[in-house]
Amino acid sequence: MHRGILCGLLASALLPLACPAEESASKIGIDFALTAAGQPWTCSAPPAPLGRGQAPSRLRDARFYVHDIRLIRHDGASVALRLAQNEWQYLDVALIDLEDGQGGCVGNRGQHARVTGEVPAGDYRGLQFTVGVPVSSTTADGRVVPLNHSNTEQIAAPLDIQAMAWNWQAGRKFMKVELLPEGGVVRAEDTVKVWTVHLGSTGCVGNPANGEIVACSSPNRIVVRFDDFDPARQRVLFDLSALFEGSDVGRDQGGAAGCMSSPQDPECPAIFRQLGLPLAVDGAPVAAPTPATTSVFRVGS
Amino acid sequence: MRRLCIPGVLLAVCAAWPVAAHQGMDWCPDPDEPASAGGTWVWQLPRNFPVPRVPADNPMSASKVELGRHLFYEKKLSANATVSCGSCHLQSRAFTDGKARSAGATGELTARNAQNLANVAWHATFTWANPALVSLERQMLVPIFGEDPVEMGINDRNKQAVLRRIEQSASYRQRFARAFPGERKPVSWDNVIKAIAAFERTLISGDSRFDRYQRGELALAPAEMRGKDLFFGEKAECFHCHGSFNFNDQVVHEKSREVETPFHNTGLYNVDGKGAYPAASQGIIEVTGKPDDMGKFRAPSLRNVALTAPYMHDGSIATLEAVVATYAAGGRNLTQPPHAGDGRRNPHKSELIGNISLSPQEQADLLAFLKTLTDEAFLNDKRHADPFAAKGGKPRPASRR
Numbered sequence: 001m002h003r004g005i006l007c008g009l010l011a012s013a014l015l016p017l018a019c020p021a022e023e024s025a026s027k028i029g030i031d032f033a034l035t036a037a038g039q040p041w042t043c044s045a046p047p048a049p050l051g052r053g054q055a056p057s058r059l060r061d062a063r064f065y066v067h068d069i070r071l072i073r074h075d076g077a078s079v080a081l082r083l084a085q086n087e088w089q090y091l092d093v094a095l096i097d098l099e100d101g102q103g104g105c106v107g108n109r110g111q112h113a114r115v116t117g118e119v120p121a122g123d124y125r126g127l128q129f130t131v132g133v134p135v136s137s138t139t140a141d142g143r144v145v146p147l148n149h150s151n152t153e154q155i156a157a158p159l160d161i162q163a164m165a166w167n168w169q170a171g172r173k174f175m176k177v178e179l180l181p182e183g184g185v186v187r188a189e190d191t192v193k194v195w196t197v198h199l200g201s202t203g204c205v206g207n208p209a210n211g212e213i214v215a216c217s218s219p220n221r222i223v224v225r226f227d228d229f230d231p232a233r234q235r236v237l238f239d240l241s242a243l244f245e246g247s248d249v250g251r252d253q254g255g256a257a258g259c260m261s262s263p264q265d266p267e268c269p270a271i272f273r274q275l276g277l278p279l280a281v282d283g284a285p286v287a288a289p290t291p292a293t294t295s296v297f298r299v300g301s
Numbered sequence: 302m303r304r305l306c307i308p309g310v311l312l313a314v315c316a317a318w319p320v321a322a323h324q325g326m327d328w329c330p331d332p333d334e335p336a337s338a339g340g341t342w343v344w345q346l347p348r349n350f351p352v353p354r355v356p357a358d359n360p361m362s363a364s365k366v367e368l369g370r371h372l373f374y375e376k377k378l379s380a381n382a383t384v385s386c387g388s389c390h391l392q393s394r395a396f397t398d399g400k401a402r403s404a405g406a407t408g409e410l411t412a413r414n415a416q417n418l419a420n421v422a423w424h425a426t427f428t429w430a431n432p433a434l435v436s437l438e439r440q441m442l443v444p445i446f447g448e449d450p451v452e453m454g455i456n457d458r459n460k461q462a463v464l465r466r467i468e469q470s471a472s473y474r475q476r477f478a479r480a481f482p483g484e485r486k487p488v489s490w491d492n493v494i495k496a497i498a499a500f501e502r503t504l505i506s507g508d509s510r511f512d513r514y515q516r517g518e519l520a521l522a523p524a525e526m527r528g529k530d531l532f533f534g535e536k537a538e539c540f541h542c543h544g545s546f547n548f549n550d551q552v553v554h555e556k557s558r559e560v561e562t563p564f565h566n567t568g569l570y571n572v573d574g575k576g577a578y579p580a581a582s583q584g585i586i587e588v589t590g591k592p593d594d595m596g597k598f599r600a601p602s603l604r605n606v607a608l609t610a611p612y613m614h615d616g617s618i619a620t621l622e623a624v625v626a627t628y629a630a631g632g633r634n635l636t637q638p639p640h641a642g643d644g645r646r647n648p649h650k651s652e653l654i655g656n657i658s659l660s661p662q663e664q665a666d667l668l669a670f671l672k673t674l675t676d677e678a679f680l681n682d683k684r685h686a687d688p689f690a691a692k693g694g695k696p697r698p699a700s701r702r
Contacts, residue, residue, distance in 0.1 A: 108457055152442065153491035162457045167442040169588070170433040203589050206435030208425035208553040208560040211356055213433060217589070254580060256449075263590040283591030 568632025
């Protein structure tokens with residue numbers, strides 16, 4: 001990066017031909033797609049059988065943030081994908097939005113299923129990315145920008161989306177997946193419409209002396225790694241059958257209807273297990289394996 | 302503005318000084334007068350109050366505070382234009398609403414009791430139990446954008462349209478331009494929040510009868526004096542959690558470096574015999590996940606406490622008399638469903654809540670003292686009042702110019 005800037009400066013100043021051609025960059029697009037019951041899934045699709053009880057369910061929301069997207073070279077080293085900057089991608093964070101506000105969905109119309117960016121030309125064979133929003137990222141000019149705990153009304157898109165804000169936890173929902181099971185979600189004292197998965201950092205504490213968030217005991221970010229992945233031919237499948245495999249989406253035993261990342265919520269162990277995340281025990285942090293063992297994200301065509 | 306011949310600094314002083322009348326500052330102009338955005342803000346505070354911490358990106362100004370007052374009471378800021386901040390925070394009730402839980406724009410009830418807003422500028426954490434919310438600007442995102450429960454009902458789909466309602470008013474456009482000078486697009490949600498936060502930081506209550514007693518301006522009655530001695534003594538132990546100048550135990554100010562943020566279980570519930578609080582609201586355990594944080598809530602400020610019924614995080618105690626009796630008993634033993642259980646035996650109960658066995662006379666004295674914390678000047682201060690209430694409580698557009 002620095003060499004590029006230096007060459008650029010020199011080139012514009014006096015030495016138009018002195019620098020070797022900028023190491024050629026390859027434009028890369030990484031495609032994401034939603035599947036359920038082995039089929040592509042959308043907001044308007046007919047109900048799909050999901051969870052332990054195979055409850056016929058429609059989609060209400062499917063969005064998640066990814067960051068630190070890297071291509072893996074043949075020698076195992078990885079190279080960061082430099083993201084194009086637009087309303088869906090800011091610094092090294094991208095929002096994957098697989099809902100279109102139609103059918104059973106209530107979100108925005110826009111969708112974003114393809115992350116775009118550049119890597120130095122090279123021979124790559126794998127892909128790694130992290131689900132979630134990082135605490136901070138660094139701009140091209142070296143400025144550190146707080147991201148996960150930034151104020152939604154002061155930050156660039158796509159971190160300004162209120163549906164993905166987790167204001168109660170002073171952060172972001174990393175993942176927002178919501179289902180509408182037929183017959184609703186039966187709880188001890190009532191029935192509600194939506195079974196919810198909200199993933200995000202929990203156990204966060206602020207510093208009243210400066211008004212900033214300082215630490216979260218459970219970061220809950222998922223590192224996904226595919227040793228073999230060809231962006232030209234393959235896509236990252238976000239598989240809701242895998243996500244809900246151990247859950248009964250027609251019922252809820254307590255806490256939020258579904259799992260909002262609370263370790264006390266009886267619905268969270270099954271969801272976290274599928275995501276390859278440890279669930280904090282008694283509020284104490286548990287180290288997450290890197291990469292995570294999960295089939296919720298997998299390689300497909 | 303300059304034609305008033307009062308420097309901007311002094312105007313700022315007036316806006317920040319809720320007890321002006323007692324200080325002979327009755328020259329303060331009508332709060333609706335436009336104020337200078339340029340003046341340097343000077344806090345004029347009760348003697349024993351430290352200077353509050355103000356976020357670097359939201360400095361105080363008289364015009365921002367005045368804009369914030371309008372927005373605080375502005376029903377157009379809710380999705381269906383039915384509620385404002387002021388709907389659940391009434392000045393006459395020390396900015397509470399007299400309800401156990403409050404209805405938002407859609408009628409959905411909040412999980413907890415609306416809190417009083419006096420002296421919020423010095424709170425270290427906000428809401429009843431959330432160590433992650435450490436500024437008013439961040440706390441405010443919860444009622445504005447919250448979806449569980451819906452309070453103001455703003456979301457991605459309506460937020461621009463709601464903002465346009467404000468932008469359409471020439472008066473508001475002018476107020477925003479004055480409050481946020483030099484900004485290309487001053488009418489934004491960020492600035493709405495900043496202005497309301499600035500207004501809330503001027504809600505300063507420090508002129509109760511007890512304050513005036515402390516300043517040597519009046520004498521308390523014998524019962525009030527006995528109550529005061531109980532309150533600050535080791536017999537009733539109240540001061541452990543309510544002992545600061547703000548009668549709470551979480552205080553941050555300009556010079557604070559490390560701030561302690563204690564939360565307490567006061568033995569209100571014990572629904573499973575193992576200390577559980579009802580699932581609807583269990584305290585900071587919902588954030589920290591630590592088992593011992595069950596039932597722990599922030600000790601609220603007791604300023605104007607006589608006016609903030611019903612009490613506790615869920616409004617489950619109707620009167621101040623009953624609150625004092627509950628503490629005198631060392632917690633609450635509920636014998637009837639749905640939340641039956643002996644809170645006095647809650648294993649997470651604070652060691653500061655003892656069985657203090659106060660006699661009826663002592664409880665009455667304590668109550669008499671608590672009533673000395675009522676600040677009439679604060680409750681009637683026009684600078685905090687609803688600017689739209691002048692005509693029979695009907696909202697009128699702020700459009701004098």
